[in-house]
Amino acid sequence: MMNSPAAPNVARTGALADVAVLMPAYNGQADVERTLASFAENALIYALIVDDGSTPPIVAPDVPGMQIEVLRMAKNGGIxxxxxxxxxxxxxxxxxxxxxxxxxxLTVPERLAKQRARMEAEPKLAALGTWTQVVNRAGAPLFMLRPAADASTLRKTRMLRSPLVHPSVMLRIDAVLEVGNYRVQYPAAEDLDLFLRLMERYDCANLPELGLYYELNEGGISATKRRRQIVSTLRLQMRYLNVLNWRDWAGIAKNLLHFVTPYGALQKVKRALFARA
Incomplete structure (x- = not known):
């Protein structure tokens, strides 16, 4: 499955000694370097890049204040x-x-410290995201994503809109393993699959502040695997459907509408809806 040596002796000092940045990557060396360079914390940061069969292989960049390991998958197998x-x-x-x-x-300064402090204070939290500024490839702002902050609201609206912005999330590793880790059963919707399973046993929440600049990439999963993502999301919506919650039905209708809405038009709608949200 992967080509990696035995677990190395990782520096475990400082306020973030039990936190690791987890970044999957397929090619895009320059993007990897730019993203890791955006981290700014008052402690040593450990980062694990999972190289998903890149050609040429991803090389760990030299980033001050950061210890970086590359875990190489034997071949490209997907996120x-x-x-x-x-x-x-x-x-x-x-x-x-x-x-x-x-x-x-790109991340904002001290995101890791803030998320860790909240999760340490609330052991029932298994996933904690942040608000997210969506930008284009040039870095220009497009719209803001402000998912609900509290666990109760997220449970009610989880089918209507994405409960957490996946790249902004800090996960409690033992909880992720307890519910079965990431899975391949729902291609391109692996994040929603995980969040729904976590919500059955734990809480998920969001810090109501900007924590991430999300680059809208026209070649990304949401664009190139859109139909697969919609099908996987529909399967999850039916699997976890609460027939008494009108938001679940609205979420299904919304997802079906995505089938017939061109990707470009959908992005324009999102900009209009979230520009002032």
């Missing part, structure tokens, strides 16, 4: 398998928290 392997590797290295980010996205 679901890369994240599954990454969580297993971090558990083997003794980390408690995995802070997700994708190559090309």
């Amino acid at each position: 679901e398998r890369a994240l599954e392997a990454g969580i297993e590797a971090l558990a083997a290295r003794g980390f408690r928290y995995a802070a997700r980010i994708d190559a090309g996205d």
